[in-house]
Amino acid sequence: PAVARAQALAVPEHAIAIRHAREHNLKDLTLAIPRDRLTVITGVSGSGKSTLAFDILFNEGQRRYLESLNAYARQFVQPAARADVDAIFGIPPTVAIEQRTSRGGAKSTVATLTEIHHYLRLLYVKLGIQWCPDCDIPIEPMTRDTILDRLQRDRAGQRIALMAPMVVARKGLYKELAAWAAGKGWERLRVDGEPVPTADWPRLDRYREHSIDLPLGEVEIVPAQESRLRDLLDQALDLGKGQIRAVRVEQGRWLDESHYSTERACPGCGRAFPEPDPRLFSYNSRHGWCPACLGTGRVLAGFDAEQSGEEGQWLESAGASQPCPLCSGARLRPEALAVRFRGRSIAELSALTIDTAAERLADLDLDARESAIARDLIAEVRDRLVFLREVGLGYLTLDRGAPTLSGGEAQRIRLAAQLGSNLRGVCYILDEPTIGLHPRDNRLLLDTLARLEAKGNTLVVVEHDAETIRRAGHVIDLGPGAGTRGGAIIAEGTAEELIANPESITGRFLGRPNGRSRPPRPVDDKTPCLSLQGARRNNLQDLDVRLPLERLVCVTGVSGSGKSTLVREVLVGTLSNLLGAKRKAELVGCRGLAGWQRLTRILEVDQTPIGKTPRSCPATYVGFWDAIRRLFAATQESRIRGWGPARFSFNTAEGRCPACQGQGVQRLEMSFLPDVRMTCEICGGSRFDRETREVRYQGLDIGQVLDLEIERAAEVFAAHRGIRHPLALLQDVGLGYLTLGQPSPTLSGGEAQRIKLVTELAKARPNAEGTTDRPTLYVLDEPTVGLHMADVARLVEVLHRLVDAGHSVLVIEHNLDLIAEADWVLDMGPEGGDAGGRLVAQGTPEAIAASDALPTGLALKRHLG
Ligand code: ADP
Ligand code: ADP
Ligand code: ZN
Ligand code: ZN
Numbered sequence: 001p002a003v004a005r006a007q008a009l010a011v012p013e014h015a016i017a018i019r020h021a022r023e024h025n026l027k028d029l030t031l032a033i034p035r036d037r038l039t040v041i042t043g044v045s046g047s048g049k050s051t052l053a054f055d056i057l058f059n060e061g062q063r064r065y066l067e068s069l070n071a072y073a074r075q076f077v078q079p080a081a082r083a084d085v086d087a088i089f090g091i092p093p094t095v096a097i098e099q100r101t102s103r104g105g106a107k108s109t110v111a112t113l114t115e116i117h118h119y120l121r122l123l124y125v126k127l128g129i130q131w132c133p134d135c136d137i138p139i140e141p142m143t144r145d146t147i148l149d150r151l152q153r154d155r156a157g158q159r160i161a162l163m164a165p166m167v168v169a170r171k172g173l174y175k176e177l178a179a180w181a182a183g184k185g186w187e188r189l190r191v192d193g194e195p196v197p198t199a200d201w202p203r204l205d206r207y208r209e210h211s212i213d214l215p216l217g218e219v220e221i222v223p224a225q226e227s228r229l230r231d232l233l234d235q236a237l238d239l240g241k242g243q244i245r246a247v248r249v250e251q252g253r254w255l256d257e258s259h260y261s262t263e264r265a266c267p268g269c270g271r272a273f274p275e276p277d278p279r280l281f282s283y284n285s286r287h288g289w290c291p292a293c294l295g296t297g298r299v300l301a302g303f304d305a306e307q308s309g310e311e312g313q314w315l316e317s318a319g320a321s322q323p324c325p326l327c328s329g330a331r332l333r334p335e336a337l338a339v340r341f342r343g344r345s346i347a348e349l350s351a352l353t354i355d356t357a358a359e360r361l362a363d364l365d366l367d368a369r370e371s372a373i374a375r376d377l378i379a380e381v382r383d384r385l386v387f388l389r390e391v392g393l394g395y396l397t398l399d400r401g402a403p404t405l406s407g408g409e410a411q412r413i414r415l416a417a418q419l420g421s422n423l424r425g426v427c428y429i430l431d432e433p434t435i436g437l438h439p440r441d442n443r444l445l446l447d448t449l450a451r452l453e454a455k456g457n458t459l460v461v462v463e464h465d466a467e468t469i470r471r472a473g474h475v476i477d478l479g480p481g482a483g484t485r486g487g488a489i490i491a492e493g494t495a496e497e498l499i500a501n502p503e504s505i506t507g508r509f510l511g512r513p514n515g516r517s518r519p520p521r522p523v524d525d526k527t528p529c530l531s532l533q534g535a536r537r538n539n540l541q542d543l544d545v546r547l548p549l550e551r552l553v554c555v556t557g558v559s560g561s562g563k564s565t566l567v568r569e570v571l572v573g574t575l576s577n578l579l580g581a582k583r584k585a586e587l588v589g590c591r592g593l594a595g596w597q598r599l600t601r602i603l604e605v606d607q608t609p610i611g612k613t614p615r616s617c618p619a620t621y622v623g624f625w626d627a628i629r630r631l632f633a634a635t636q637e638s639r640i641r642g643w644g645p646a647r648f649s650f651n652t653a654e655g656r657c658p659a660c661q662g663q664g665v666q667r668l669e670m671s672f673l674p675d676v677r678m679t680c681e682i683c684g685g686s687r688f689d690r691e692t693r694e695v696r697y698q699g700l701d702i703g704q705v706l707d708l709e710i711e712r713a714a715e716v717f718a719a720h721r722g723i724r725h726p727l728a729l730l731q732d733v734g735l736g737y738l739t740l741g742q743p744s745p746t747l748s749g750g751e752a753q754r755i756k757l758v759t760e761l762a763k764a765r766p767n768a769e770g771t772t773d774r775p776t777l778y779v780l781d782e783p784t785v786g787l788h789m790a791d792v793a794r795l796v797e798v799l800h801r802l803v804d805a806g807h808s809v810l811v812i813e814h815n816l817d818l819i820a821e822a823d824w825v826l827d828m829g830p831e832g833g834d835a836g837g838r839l840v841a842q843g844t845p846e847a848i849a850a851s852d853a854l855p856t857g858l859a860l861k862r863h864l865g
Helices: 002-010 049-067 116-127 143-156 171-183 223-239 308-316 346-350 353-361 368-390 407-419 440-454 466-471 496-500 507-510 562-577 618-622 627-633 637-639 700-704 710-716 721-732 747-761 789-804 845-850 855-863
Strands: 015-021 029-034 037-043 087-088 094-097 157-166 188-191 194-197 212-219 243-250 253-261 296-301 321-323 340-341 427-431 458-462 473-478 487-495 529-537 538-549 554-556 591-594 599-604 664-667 676-679 776-783 808-812 822-831 840-842
Touching: 015 049, 015 473, 029 458, 029 473, 029 487, 029 562, 037 440, 037 466, 037 789, 049 296, 049 308, 049 427, 049 458, 087 789, 116 346, 143 253, 143 407, 157 171, 157 223, 171 188, 171 212, 171 676, 171 840, 212 223, 212 243, 223 243, 223 346, 253 458, 253 676, 296 353, 340 346, 353 368, 368 407, 368 440, 407 427, 407 721, 407 789, 440 458, 440 466, 466 496, 466 507, 473 496, 473 507, 473 747, 473 822, 487 496, 487 507, 507 789, 529 562, 538 562, 538 822, 538 840, 554 562, 562 591, 562 599, 562 776, 562 808, 618 627, 618 747, 627 700, 627 721, 710 721, 721 747, 747 776, 747 789, 789 808, 822 845, 822 855
Parallel strands: 037 458, 037 473, 094 427, 427 458, 554 808, 554 822, 599 776, 776 808
Antiparallel strands: 015 029, 015 087, 157 212, 157 243, 188 194, 188 212, 243 253, 296 321, 473 487, 529 538, 529 591, 664 676, 822 840
16 A cells, blocks of 8 residues: 555655645645645644645635636625645635534434435325324315215215306406306306396495305216216316315205315315325425424423513523424424324434434335335435444434534544435545544444545544544644644554654654553542433433542443433533532432432533634733733833833723724625624734833734744743743643633534633632632543544643642543543443443443453553453
């Protein structure tokens, strides 16, 4: 393979050639990425991986694609700004497979994201049997003969008038009909259900529709008059466009009647149904959605029309919604739910897990007709189910809402969708596809990537996972550091070549023995702990768990085994009630919790963004910006001018740039296009006015300080403990490359999570007596996301420090380097979904590794060697 790679690189058609890339921190890179291969880009956070993969490769691929569109289509899409690169050759169309779930909209489900729902809809249109939702009997279209049968059965021996219903809006037409009926010898018509003499011109309301029944003749339902009945029936169905009324006649009076139709109608109640079309099964269409919940499946609890506005929003955000009473959460209108295939509605089929749905479809026995109609549809569904299982998602139900999926699950669903697309010659770009995956399922994912590769596609993956790096045909190791200290190619080649390269940090970590950096803290009967009893929620079945406190504890298990449910819903939910401001003694999803009195706080350090306003940035969020402003206010120049710390805030009017109000950018509103943000011309992006910038600290003005990378700022402010300490912590969690002023909304989920962690750490120090001020349980969900092996080692150190300071740390994690460092592991499983929800092992990582019958044990055993 090494020879093949060298050849591939030598031939321009077989490589994407990038010349002189300088975007962000890239150091004038010239490189080649082999086509039709899996390439991994790795390096510490901030080294420039995403810049290379997304800003250079993906942007350029997209831009070329947009240029190939016609001018009309182009005016609707925002042209990507050209990246700072001299030239790129040999770039195929690019597809980025992202982790965001926002794309599909709030009503998307696993089935709609993968198009499975689209094929199921067609299946139900073509092979579904329609039932009447009111009477629960099958609806079949009637023919003239079935109507004849029904009349002879229901009206045997009676004399009936057969009428053709018509709808007219104009008086003139009524006169014609009346004249026609009078000519036939009829004395009466029915107008809006009432008999009216044909000789009269009834007072028809000019602007309203009127229903007029035209009597075509009377007949007795006896065998002797059958041919007359057939005759009349034909005429009536013809004039009535498939509808007729049969009215009993006694002594010339019209009595009770029944309605027949050749449309699809319920034989019980006569209610007519339109022929099903795909929209009937769409909860995004008014033809399909449940009228009570408009297709969301949920309504607000206790919600009534008066409770709209803020209170309604509050109820919604407080999660106070409940399943819709009309559709029970199935999202579709009753008519849609009443269409069944093999006894199941489309909603019931979608409530199955991918695993079960795949089994049911495999067991289907189609007859010749069904097979001719649906073979291809079912094959499409089956393929997609297979792909979803291959990426380890078999435990998800098809109707699982997109907003409840994790980023990793959503990305793997997109990946599965691509497997089905049969595209070749495409360059797929992925960002950490192993997020949320148990090491056991990594292999499945890597096999999936290998298949896309085998189809003739190029894959470029930003990844830190050691196994993925080992499997890649080509690895690009960026570094050596972050930000301005990164952006160079340190090593290139296979994993072995990286290991052999003393310059490569990635190689060093790949080659080193795995294991813990310090002995575990003991866990025994005397260890304080939280005891959770009878947890029931999602797939947890009456689970009892003992969680050691003042320890580093990892919760492990394959995807879908119940880790988040246990930790984030039950434990965090219950502890937040007990320890929150209101001290509610309300349990969430469990029967009891003991031992919580040792804690004063629970803190979930999650990946949600840390603020939507661009005025928030690491310096203001972590909180050391005030100290920096005080330093500026204490300079001699400031004191002479009488300026206080407020002068150096970009949030108050005193010193900030008036043109951009301290934002550094100005927004231009463009019709039809998204707003364009441009660096402010007045302050040059520095956010402050000229006078304020005349004040300097160590040669830097306040705007320049905001622009400093954390690593560099740590040197500038080394003499000030209150500033140095949080900056050092930010470096410890691998964020040294961020600038102090980077707007919070531009931070990734992983970066946001680590900034929150630092904000906490900055406060969490043992007090003078060596005791812990506010013993806290820190809960983290995959904090290693986005971290290189070198960064993980530093993060582990930070977590150990928290525990050393008397706190408790609980981490949901798949990263074996972190798990190996734990004092205690709680392993959930054995599988995902219904086959999970139990605690299958607990103990030190070494003890877990001894039971290699379980997925986590096996992975740890291999990892620890
Ligand atoms: P990685 O993917 O390796 O973590 P990035 O490519 O995201 O690294 O970042 C590389 C460098 O480029 C960092 O110093 C980062 O702060 C900087 N950077 C990233 N995005 C932007 C941006 N939109 N504007 C300015 N600088 C950026
Ligand atoms: P893990 O964190 O181990 O990946 P989860 O706790 O997220 O597992 O999921 C456990 C089970 O509960 C899975 O079968 C999952 O599909 C189901 N589940 C999780 N969240 C929801 C939800 N909001 N609605 C329905 N089912 C859910
Ligand atoms: Zn509903
Ligand atoms: Zn400005």
